[in-house]
Amino acid sequence: MTDPALHQISRVCIIIHVVRIAVAGASGYAGGELLRLLLTHPDVEIGTLTAGGNAGTALGEHQPHLLPLADRVLAESTAENLAGHDVVFLALPHGRSAELAAQLGEDTLVIDCGADHRLSDAAAWDRWYGGEHAGHWPYGLPELPGARDALRGASRVAVPGCYPTAISLALFPALVAGLVEPDVVITAVTGTSGAGKALKPHLLGAEVMGSLSAYGVGGAHRHTPEIVQNLSGAYGRTVSVSFTPVLAPLPRGILASCSAPLTASGADAAAAREAYEKAYADEPFVRLLPEGSWPATSSTLGSNVAALQVTVDPDARRLIVVAAIDNLTKGTAGGAIQCMNLALGLPETSGLPTTGVAP
Amino acid sequence: MTDPALHQISRVCIIIHVVRIAVAGASGYAGGELLRLLLTHPDVEIGTLTAGGNAGTALGEHQPHLLPLADRVLAESTAENLAGHDVVFLALPHGRSAELAAQLGEDTLVIDCGADHRLSDAAAWDRWYGGEHAGHWPYGLPELPGARDALRGASRVAVPGCYPTAISLALFPALVAGLVEPDVVITAVTGTSGAGKALKPHLLGAEVMGSLSAYGVGGAHRHTPEIVQNLSGAYGRTVSVSFTPVLAPLPRGILASCSAPLTASGADAAAAREAYEKAYADEPFVRLLPEGSWPATSSTLGSNVAALQVTVDPDARRLIVVAAIDNLTKGTAGGAIQCMNLALGLPETSGLPTTGVAP
Amino acid sequence: MTDPALHQISRVCIIIHVVRIAVAGASGYAGGELLRLLLTHPDVEIGTLTAGGNAGTALGEHQPHLLPLADRVLAESTAENLAGHDVVFLALPHGRSAELAAQLGEDTLVIDCGADHRLSDAAAWDRWYGGEHAGHWPYGLPELPGARDALRGASRVAVPGCYPTAISLALFPALVAGLVEPDVVITAVTGTSGAGKALKPHLLGAEVMGSLSAYGVGGAHRHTPEIVQNLSGAYGRTVSVSFTPVLAPLPRGILASCSAPLTASGADAAAAREAYEKAYADEPFVRLLPEGSWPATSSTLGSNVAALQVTVDPDARRLIVVAAIDNLTKGTAGGAIQCMNLALGLPETSGLPTTGVAP
């Protein structure tokens, strides 16, 4: 039916080695998203899957959407079970990673989706999380100035929080370009998977559907110091951050509404746009939308893309940036795999969708 | 079964007169909510209902939840049809009210749920809406300083926009008390009924469910000048307003996340709380939540209550206020009826629920 | 402004006695809905509120939408605390009511929203719930043939399950009129509040939003014997019932899709309609929709109305009835209050809305 003469060869063949992966916390939302993406990654083989309370049960009971892995039985999340893999993803409650990681040799790439190794400042750790600081690992947001290089060849990676991912991408270019004062205000709205599978009354479907609610207001959310760290690091001195999270009735997605006062030198919308175009010209996973379009989380569902738009409010003399991501993909599991690709020297985009699932 | 001796008399009897009501725009969301509330108002009788394109059809086709009015046939929205009522509610697209109102005598109370008579500044009207300014009517947010008195006995009322209602209630007490600089930043998230029944692709269920999206960013939303007017009026000089609206997947509800820099004299959370307690001590429809509780729109669904919480972020040196309302009730129809009660000398709370429908 | 001569007197005054009410299980969904409705009931006074694990906390923590009762502290659900009221509503897990009721004298009206006293057949109780049968109380679906009389003056009432309410109303008229064979098939879709506030993973918001799922399939749902009992009772001999429940992403609402084979004498849509018009001509809370309109749960949200439509499929030779209710209102708390009104000799419709909250 088709004329071969009109066609070109469709595949270039590369012989590479299979990377063996383990996932700790495979029955949770972050673990499930890691596995969903890893199933399509061309270079990996999914090895041991572990869990806490769900150890001993089949993955299919907890992640019925992962059909090809439905019959896998979850092992206990012990170093013994996780050993012997090239890469170990930790998708565990905070405070659990340090000890496990210590038992996995430096020849294992350990990628921690939890908070334990995100903060470089031990005092900040103590204030926000408490307990001993487990130390700081290379920070897994490759788009941040300087971050990508630190990830290449790394054997330990701290995956950013979902809010810090969206917010840092939204704001650092304006700070770095000197367009705004280091005094940012953010309200970010999230779907409820961001809270994980914790069984809390306010996360019940009947409570969240039809409701919008604020929480962690007044600088109380644990992602605040991480946002401060990222923006201050990029800017070169301390950035003041006011962050208000809001829970909304959808499973996935973060929409961050970010703003800051224009500097005295000021900027118009075109100059702002130019700064963002420049910052993200070569980034495969950050998309500055066409002028006039504003981000919607639905277009990033299941994709590793952060969609951004920027403008200037001439009356309020503020720069406004809105960012949309999927909190489980670019905000957690996709970001983690992007870091794995960098650490292993694989193409950075392998296994990471840039199309969303919509409507 | 029950012992009469243990009981008290349950009703005090007051003889009052029935107020005859007409609603223009009865097939839309604001019109429907007006009728839902008026059906339980003890002192009104629902007269003529009118519509634009839906004239000639039964109300039940458009508002199947209003069973007692299902068979009412919608008349054309003409002054002739609306005449002869004590109160006429206009729930029409902007630009339509002035002409109709001019044909209804001063002995008719006209309550405009549209934008035509909200802005006092003709230049602002021209910039944001265009066309001739229809003039300024008493502004229907009784809780604003000075507003209640202007509403008593009024024969014309301009009902506030839904966002300005939530945001003005959230912010004026802090401005008036001198707690914050006149430089406010707001991100407000809304359910989709705020956009009315307009047939636009981005309002389709398949588009809005599972999505968060920003719109009217950068000071572009028409409610911005109204917020400026309210806050500046209360504060006594111009307040700078940065306002970003976000669309979320729920039918009703606005959650406004508002903040402003603390003044040099500063304030702690307790002082902030005190200012709000004082501002709203006697307000039947504004509820400052207990410390530690943050507003959720679900608790205001179908009620005329605005739920508030305030705190101070000591790191960012900002005051943060979150307000939740039902955009169709306190944000439109409930607020309109509250104004009717004031204008007619009825008890301000008549016919207005203070309990929400949850979950 | 209004001409008194044109008005009539709006209120007729009746002096009645206040009915004192207690609610056991006030922190759950059924308890919350009872209180929401009772707050607007003209003849009741809300007395003691009790809970299980939440005893000792303020109601406002669990039911933030019930502002007027926010500061009420929940007592333990003991007979001692519930005594001394005219009416006690039990909104408890099944198996808890019998013992409590036994300690409340016959001069107390006890209305059980749980399952304990619904089934008349001890063997059915044993099969479906297990344990000792607590006995059968007057069944609280006044619209069922014969049921209303049994409720007048009753001191004990068993409130129907939410599914049996919708399904019985949908099907008994066709059976009684001989239009269909006693062999009914039902798929009923429900919002998630029907499952209560139980902390189960599959009820988390992230799980239910964006998903439809079947459960209790194959005759396994505990409401099945209650449906059989109701329909068989009305029909006069055993009716075979196939019932499949489906969970959908909304907080409230049941839509029951019901059908049965036409009898040999057959029926057309007009005859079917006539049978339903006749059955429900005098019922204040059952609404047969105009021809061509099909029920939507949103129009019954928060109202005590069951909306029905009936037709005939001439190809499949089946009668199809669709019923919509709010599972918490007509399906539980509203139905319970309707029964209270009947039992106490109050107007049956007191305190019960017939308008829904939409959109």
Add this chain to the structure above:
Amino acid sequence: MTDPALHQISRVCIIIHVVRIAVAGASGYAGGELLRLLLTHPDVEIGTLTAGGNAGTALGEHQPHLLPLADRVLAESTAENLAGHDVVFLALPHGRSAELAAQLGEDTLVIDCGADHRLSDAAAWDRWYGGEHAGHWPYGLPELPGARDALRGASRVAVPGCYPTAISLALFPALVAGLVEPDVVITAVTGTSGAGKALKPHLLGAEVMGSLSAYGVGGAHRHTPEIVQNLSGAYGRTVSVSFTPVLAPLPRGILASCSAPLTASGADAAAAREAYEKAYADEPFVRLLPEGSWPATSSTLGSNVAALQVTVDPDARRLIVVAAIDNLTKGTAGGAIQCMNLALGLPETSGLPTTGVAP
């Protein structure tokens, strides 16, 4: 970091030819889903995209989730524009395909996602759709008995409707195995994307969120004759079908609740399970869930899988089958690509995900 000696070679290389694709109706939901899947198909190149009213605009305006194609400009849906491709997908309103297809030669594979060529019976076409019958093309549900062979090498394919896909897969095995009488009853619940992007009031977000509604009741839905055709074809004589569709508040997903009376020879749940295991043993896209698990649409979101479960209700003497699919994937675009693969001799599973996106 990884020891090459431990790894195997991960890719086998096959040289094939690129298949050039055009999509007519690219701005709609079916068109968008086709493109989302085709972007990951290893053997295709996406050529011309066309639209009706949206011709001349960029795809990104309508499908912002398809980033890699955002700048593609939509051409008019003419045969001229569609010519010159190996495969043309038609995702158009019914009645539009026949004329276009007639202008595309037999060397072009034309895959019609619309209804025009599904029904083999001209009288049925006339009754349900009206107008001239465009004829019958090979029916694109490969899992139906005999269907796969007819699709291999085909140059024309009629893609099934979304409901018929779910329902036919749910029921034909039981009919073929003689487990049930040919008298089936189905209630199927769907997300709102099934209605397409049509701008109708009842499809607005504010209307569908929080609501369940029935439509096309009583055998009135146009998918009914297609279900009859499929089941009767498999069974060998006419099957009676009662079909009730229900609209639910989610963007995607169909959950079909299907049942039929057991035959006299009867069957228990184990025998029923065995029949389904046998029917689907070799099917890559039909998954019979483990015993005790019931399908949820969320686990099929974005995947080409139909998830099934079957049981027997011994009291009602009926077999019950529940099927879940994504209406846009297996129900439309995924099914269409599966047929393309078959027609072109590509691996049937190419480009078709078997994992869903959840939560």
